Amino acid sequence: MKDIVLEIFAQQPLEIYTQICFCYAFGDNSRDLVVEILQNGLQSLTTSFPWVSGQVIKDTESGLYKITSLGDTPRLIVKDLTESLSMDKLRNAGFPCSMLDEETIAPRSTLPGVFSDSEESPCFLIQASFIQKGLILTFLAHHQVFDGTGEGQIISLLSKACRGEPFTAEELATGNMNRENIVKLFTEEEEKEYGELKIGLEKQIIPEKPLTFEPAESFWATFTFSADSLKELKALASQNLRSVPFVSTDDTLTAFIWQTLSRARSSRLPESSKTSIARAINVRPYLGIPSTYPGVINNMTYNDYELRDIVQLPLGEVASSLRSRIDKRTSQLAKDSRALATLIDATRDSPITSATASIYVPSDIALSSWAQQNSYSLDFGLNLGKPESVRRPQFTPVESLAYILPKSLEGDISVVICLREEDMEKLRSEIGKYAQYVR
Numbered sequence: 001m002k003d004i005v006l007e008i009f010a011q012q013p014l015e016i017y018t019q020i021c022f023c024y025a026f027g028d029n030s031r032d033l034v035v036e037i038l039q040n041g042l043q044s045l046t047t048s049f050p051w052v053s054g055q056v057i058k059d060t061e062s063g064l065y066k067i068t069s070l071g072d073t074p075r076l077i078v079k080d081l082t083e084s085l086s087m088d089k090l091r092n093a094g095f096p097c098s099m100l101d102e103e104t105i106a107p108r109s110t111l112p113g114v115f116s117d118s119e120e121s122p123c124f125l126i127q128a129s130f131i132q133k134g135l136i137l138t139f140l141a142h143h144q145v146f147d148g149t150g151e152g153q154i155i156s157l158l159s160k161a162c163r164g165e166p167f168t169a170e171e172l173a174t175g176n177m178n179r180e181n182i183v184k185l186f187t188e189e190e191e192k193e194y195g196e197l198k199i200g201l202e203k204q205i206i207p208e209k210p211l212t213f214e215p216a217e218s219f220w221a222t223f224t225f226s227a228d229s230l231k232e233l234k235a236l237a238s239q240n241l242r243s244v245p246f247v248s249t250d251d252t253l254t255a256f257i258w259q260t261l262s263r264a265r266s267s268r269l270p271e272s273s274k275t276s277i278a279r280a281i282n283v284r285p286y287l288g289i290p291s292t293y294p295g296v297i298n299n300m301t302y303n304d305y306e307l308r309d310i311v312q313l314p315l316g317e318v319a320s321s322l323r324s325r326i327d328k329r330t331s332q333l334a335k336d337s338r339a340l341a342t343l344i345d346a347t348r349d350s351p352i353t354s355a356t357a358s359i360y361v362p363s364d365i366a367l368s369s370w371a372q373q374n375s376y377s378l379d380f381g382l383n384l385g386k387p388e389s390v391r392r393p394q395f396t397p398v399e400s401l402a403y404i405l406p407k408s409l410e411g412d413i414s415v416v417i418c419l420r421e422e423d424m425e426k427l428r429s430e431i432g433k434y435a436q437y438v439r
Contacts, residue, residue, distance in 0.1 A: 001050045004067040005175045005180040007146055010296045011065055012351050013058075015112040015121065016143040018151055019395070021100055022375065022387040025087055026135040034135065034382055035078055037252075038128060041162030041380065045154075048167050051420050052154065056121040063348060064143055070122055077107045077117070077127040087388075089135025091250040094438035095389035097220045097416055102393040105129045105138045124154060128320075135384065138393060143296070149282045150294035152373035152406075165372035174290040183297070185289060186342040194335060197343045203278075203302045203358045204340065206351075209425035213362050216420035218399040221428075222391075223435040225253065227411030233315070233434060240316030243326055248317040248368050249413075251406060252363040254279060255319035257415060258365055262310045264426035267364060271308035273363050278302055278356055280368040281326055299337045301353050307363070361400045369404035375392040376409045392416050408417040 046053045055070035079211040081104065090099055103108055107127050108116035123145045129136040141151040157171065167175075186194065198205050225233075230249055237252040247255075258277045265275075283299045284291055303321050310318060324330050344353060356366050375390040390406050391414070415435075419427065428437045 001054060001067045004051050004054070006056070006065045006067065007179040007295050007297070008140065008183050008185070008344055009298070010144040011145075011344055011348060012353070014143050015063075017106075017110055017140045018143055018146065018148065019110055019140050020151070020155075020370070020375070021105055021136050021138040021140060021391050021393050022378070023087070023100075023389040023391070024135045024137070024384040024387050025093060026130070026133055026384060031130055034384075035128065037074070037162050037381055038126065038137075039073070040078055041158055041201070042076060042126075044161035045158050046073045046166075048161075048168060048172060049154075049157070051176075052124050054123050056123065056142050067123060067145065070120055071423070072424055074124045075107075075122060076125065077125070079105075079129045081105075081129045083138075084131075085129075085134075086132035088132070090131075090134065091388065092225065092323050094222070094436065095391055096390055097222055097394040098437045098439055100136070100391050100393045102395045103137075105136050105393055106140060108153070110393075111398075113428050114396060124335065132272060135285060135337060135382075137351040145295045145296070146294060147282070148297040148368055148370050148373075149284070149298070149348075150296065151293075152370065152375070153292050153294045156374060156378065158376060159378040159380045163379075170290075171292060174292045177290075177293060177295075177392070181295070182289060182295070183341045184338060185345055186338055190338075191342060194279040194339050195338050197346075198352075200339055201343060201353065202334065204300065204353045204355065206354050206357045211360050213360070216362075216399060218397045218418050218420045219330060219424070219439070220394050220397065220416055220418045221424055222414050222416050223428075223431055224412055224414040224438065225435045228370045229434040230411065230413060236317040237314075240314035241319075242317050242320040243330075244320045244323045247316065247323045250371055250404065251319045251323045252315070253371075253413065254367055254369065255322055256431075257367070257402060257417070258364060259310055259313070259315060260430040261365060261417075261419075261423065261427055262305075262307055263321055264430050266307055266311055267426065268422065269307055269363055271306070273307045274304055274360075275307055275310060276302060276304045276359065276364040277322075278364070278366040279325075280355070280366075281333060283333055283337045284308055286328070286331070299333060299340060299439055300335070301331075302358070303358045332364050359400070365400045367402045367404065371404045371407050372412055373406040376405040
């Protein structure tokens with residue numbers, strides 16, 4: 001395989017593996033057959049998309065991050081966990097992330113340096129964990145090769161491969177697109193028109209003297225919103241829109257989490273405190289890149305309020321402020337994303353940007369949404385039906401980080417969030433009318 005230079009947003013060191021696990025009921029099916037189907041699917045996937053079996057390296061001559069050859073297919077690790085975990089216990093507990101810890105169901109950690117079963121940096125790998133009456137498939141994607149949207153796409157393609165279905169011409173074309181120049185940098189004239197990059201992108205510039213705070217012990221928990229609760233929240237938000245024609249369920253849920261968390265924190269923070277949210281956004285539509293492109297094409301939007309304001313505002317006003325950042329009529333995402341790409345290119349030798357550079361953990365929140373992924377419709381040809389639950393495995397606590405998980409076929413959505421105990425307990429009280437708490 002010829003080396004592949006990664007796109008500009010991946011030209012920053014980020015040795016992170018994004019994990020997602022699918023939980024299936026497993027009866028009298030043959031384990032050997034399951035493993036065979038997965039291995040055959042990985043072989044088919046690699047035949048059409050050879051880069052998926054590679055690894056990430058930094059080229060010593062050019063300084064560029066690339067995908068280079070590693071193995072014949074992505075690795076499949078198989079574990080027998082029947083002595084320690086059962087599907088019945090997971091189901092009865094509500095599939096808490098505490099029972100789905102990465103140290104048990106993944107071959108390497110999300111964050112670098114915690115644990116790994118190899119020294120390489122593979123693009124993609126899978127662990128199949130057999131539990132009592134169940135199967136957990138954990139997918140790990142290198143964050144310099146895939147963003148959340150890209151990982152969802154490659155998992156969908158693997159499911160298709162496992163079912164023996166051919167890939168479409170579009171899937172083959174977008175899955176093998178040239179990555180290096182897919183994002184157009186600013187011309188000199190465009191950069192001049194945009195203005196000073198560091199000013200326009202100030203939220204993403206790593207400060208020379210970062211704000212300090214006393215780290216608090218934190219933990220992960222899950223809040224599951226039923227389809228009816230989500231409809232109720234969206235109807236509530238739609239009553240008080242500001243300068244936008246609509247808000248999505250994702251806007252509404254993100255606003256609700258941010259607002260209720262701010263209320264939970266108001267007892268320990270001054271009312272004049274600023275609270276910010278950093279929201280990961282798929283910017284393919286803004287840059288004219290196909291929606292099925294599997295690489296790293298995301299950026300962030302940022303919104304701020306004073307604590308005393310956000311706790312009193314109508315939900316619809318907060319949701320509208322979020323929507324205005326991504327509404328193509330008002331959003332600057334296209335320009336900001338190209339500006340960010342230009343700045344990353346200009347500072348490759350000494351990176352100065354970070355998605356969470358301006359986030360102050362005690363009062364802010366960083367959030368990614370996977371709600372639109374089709375995870376609950378994937379069966380991988382295993383004859384096990386659809387997954388009962390799709391979760392983010394528990395990993396090292398990162399306070400104020402949250403994920404909106406894929407929507408279930410019934411329309412439910414779970415949110416996993418990491419908070420200090422004081423905030424979590426107050427959030428649980430604030431949110432209890434709409435969501436079920438699982439730890």
